[in-house]
Amino acid sequence: MAKNTKKAKRSQAKAFTQEQIALLSINPNAAGIDIGSAEHWVAVPKGRAEHSVRKFGCFTADLHAMAVWLKLCGITTVAMESTGVYWIPPFQILESHGFEVKLVNARHVANVSGRKTDVSDCQWIQTLHTYGLLAGSFRPDNEMCVLRSYYRHRDNLVKSASSQILLMQKSLIQMNLQIHKVISDITGATGMRIIRAILAGERDAQILALMRAPGVKRTKEDIMKALQGDYRVEHLFTLNHAVELYDTYQEKIRQCDEKIELCLKGFDGQEICDDMPPSAKKGKNKNAFTLQTELYRITGVDFTAIDGLSALAVSIIISEVGFDYTAFPTEKHFASWLGLSPNNRITGGKIKKTSTKRVFNRAANMFRLAAQSLANSRCAIGAFYRRLRSRLGAPKAITATAHKLARIFYAMWKTKSTYNDVGADYYEKQYKERLIHNIKRKAKEFGFKLVPLMELAA
Numbered sequence: 001m002a003k004n005t006k007k008a009k010r011s012q013a014k015a016f017t018q019e020q021i022a023l024l025s026i027n028p029n030a031a032g033i034d035i036g037s038a039e040h041w042v043a044v045p046k047g048r049a050e051h052s053v054r055k056f057g058c059f060t061a062d063l064h065a066m067a068v069w070l071k072l073c074g075i076t077t078v079a080m081e082s083t084g085v086y087w088i089p090p091f092q093i094l095e096s097h098g099f100e101v102k103l104v105n106a107r108h109v110a111n112v113s114g115r116k117t118d119v120s121d122c123q124w125i126q127t128l129h130t131y132g133l134l135a136g137s138f139r140p141d142n143e144m145c146v147l148r149s150y151y152r153h154r155d156n157l158v159k160s161a162s163s164q165i166l167l168m169q170k171s172l173i174q175m176n177l178q179i180h181k182v183i184s185d186i187t188g189a190t191g192m193r194i195i196r197a198i199l200a201g202e203r204d205a206q207i208l209a210l211m212r213a214p215g216v217k218r219t220k221e222d223i224m225k226a227l228q229g230d231y232r233v234e235h236l237f238t239l240n241h242a243v244e245l246y247d248t249y250q251e252k253i254r255q256c257d258e259k260i261e262l263c264l265k266g267f268d269g270q271e272i273c274d275d276m277p278p279s280a281k282k283g284k285n286k287n288a289f290t291l292q293t294e295l296y297r298i299t300g301v302d303f304t305a306i307d308g309l310s311a312l313a314v315s316i317i318i319s320e321v322g323f324d325y326t327a328f329p330t331e332k333h334f335a336s337w338l339g340l341s342p343n344n345r346i347t348g349g350k351i352k353k354t355s356t357k358r359v360f361n362r363a364a365n366m367f368r369l370a371a372q373s374l375a376n377s378r379c380a381i382g383a384f385y386r387r388l389r390s391r392l393g394a395p396k397a398i399t400a401t402a403h404k405l406a407r408i409f410y411a412m413w414k415t416k417s418t419y420n421d422v423g424a425d426y427y428e429k430q431y432k433e434r435l436i437h438n439i440k441r442k443a444k445e446f447g448f449k450l451v452p453l454m455e456l457a458a
Contacts, residue, residue: 042056144319194208313369
């Protein structure tokens with residue numbers, strides 16, 4: 001009798017658990033896809049098809065066939081996991097067929113138990129998505145994705161051009177032409193004029209030194225010394241190739257900038273008016289394109305007023321985050337997505353680790369570069385950076401300052417407000433007052449009273 005009672009209780013508990021799981025099913029019409037380079041594995045709920053797991057190829061016809069099969073199975077939402085770029089074609093095709101598609105971070109679905117196979121992966125993704133345990137990665141709308149693709153391609157072109165600058169400098173050093181010792185930038189007007197003259201056959205150091213621009217601080221004699229080298233044929237050959245490739249990449253960057261300009265002009269915005277902030281009126285000409293003015297026309301906010309953020313940096317950030325701030329509920333969500341906020345790891349009620357998440361985010365990189373550029377600035381954020389650098393070191397100070405810049409950016413983005421810098425002196429004064437207040441409070445807690453030296457002397 002006792003055995004039957006225990007068995008009945010176990011069956012009731014099992015039935016209750018199954019009922020509870022059914023109630024927690026948030027996305028009953030969910031599918032999971034494990035993306036691969038050559039084939040994609042798709043899992044749907046059991047009972048929707050003869051086989052709940054199917055394999056599809058990577059060709060476009062196969063992707064459309066996948067979408068048709070999912071429609072027949074009554075699927076409305078799809079979650080996919082991928083770490084490369086193979087997810088882009090199925091994502092776009094499924095989205096065009098009307099599915100709600102979520103790209104999931106691979107770290108969030110890596111805890112499947114048992115033997116790892118493509119079949120078990122897609123089934124695990126489908127199960128997690130059914131119970132609403134997966135959050136899709138942020139992706140801006142299609143128009144913004146076009147602008148983002150142009151900027152990312154431009155970044156690759158800039159990196160390729162930079163590699164050719166290194167090769168140019170290497171060839172010059174091999175010929176003992178120490179141009180970089182007397183000119184800060186060999187790709188500037190003076191540097192490129194001298195290099196092109198060398199490739200054209202000019203070897204007279206006096207003639208080459210006369211090509212310096214008026215703004216160059218080093219004297220003619222210093223430049224002549226730097227240009228007395230060992231002109232070897234093989235090094236001139238590599239220098240010529242590096243210059244040609246550098247010019248090619250510069251032309252490609254110019255073409256990319258033209259595409260970005262056309263893309264930005266296609267976005268809706270406000271008309272250029274006299275009420276614009278002075279910093280956004282630079283080059284205000286109806287027949288000319290100015291990136292700073294165009295960004296203000298589209299967003300209605302002059303983000304370049306924030307210290308450290310240039311027009312190019314702002315445009316790259318906008319291309320990554322889009323125009324809709326509601327994708328990030330608060331400034332904390334925005335900073336967390338950028339990977340700039342502390343990632344507190346709490347175990348047993350104690351914080352074990354506070355380092356930021358390891359993410360690759362181009363918008364966060366722009367905020368970090370802006371923070372680093374404020375090292376010697378006389379603005380309030382510059383003073384904030386220097387104070388943290390003296391106490392925590394440069395890497396942590398850059399991250400903290402980038403976090404501060406991101407929060408200011410989000411506040412302006414959300415409220416359409418303007419940014420006014422209070423200055424480094426005001427910040428230092430405010431910081432000093434805060435320290436004095438804390439010292440007085442501590443002294444009062446211990447039964448003492450803090451008195452300035454001026455009052456004691458009197």
